[in-house]
Amino acid sequence: MTPEENNLIISAQKGDRASFERLIYSYDKNVLAIAYSYINNREDAKDIYQEVFIRVFRSIEKFQFKSEFSTWLYRITANVCLTYRAKRKKYSYASLDENIEDEDGSEKSFAETIAGDINADEEALSSDIQTNIEKGLEKLSPQQKLVFTLKHFQELKIKEIASIMNCTEGTVKNYLFMATQRMREHLKDLVG
Secondary structure (H helix, E strand, O other): OOOOHHHHHHHHHOOOOOHHHHHHHOOOOHHHHHHHHOOOOHHHHHHHHHHHHHHHHHHHHHHHOOOHHHHHHHHHHHHHHHHHHHHHHOOOOOOOEEEOOOOOOOOOEEHHHHOOOOHHHHHHHHHHHHHHHHHHHHHEEEEEEEHHHHHOOOOOHHHHHHHHOOOOOHHHHHHHHHHHHHHHHHHHHHHO
16 A cells, blocks of 8 residues: 555545545446456446445445455445345346447447447357356355455455455365356357
C-alpha cells in the first residue's frame, strides 16, 4: 500500500467522503471488470459494482490494514459476485442490439460490428467461441468460475486469489485445475 493510499483510507475511515471517492476511483474499473467477467451481463455487473462499493463504504472503518486494501476490496467483490449469482440464477445472453466497446473506445451494437468492415465469418466464429466459453463457464461451480475468472481474465496470481477468497493456495489450485479440465472438455470440439 502506498502512503497516499494509506492516508486516503484513514481519512475515509474518519468520514471524509472525498477521500473515499478518490480511493474508490483507483479501483472502480477493476471491480467492474471482475463483476462483468464473472456475471457476463453489463447491467448485472453494474448492480454488483454498486453493491460492492456500498458494502465498502459501510465497512471501511473495519479495515485493519492486515492485508492490502485491494485484497480486502476484491474479497468483498468476490463475495458479492457469489451471492448475487446465487440469488439471481439467471442465464445471460448476447443481444444483437447490445452495445459493445470497440478498440477505439466507441460503442457499437453487435449487429453494426458484424455489418462493418470486419469479415462476417471471422466475427461469427469469434462470437461462437465467446458463446461457448460463456456456456462452459456457466457449467463451473461458483468457486471454480470465480477462480478461473480472476486468474485468466484479471490475471491475478494464485496467492492473490487465495487471499481474496480467504482459502489456501492449494484450494485455489484445485479449483483452477478442475475448472480448466471442465473448460477443456467443454471446448474440445470447438478447438479440435
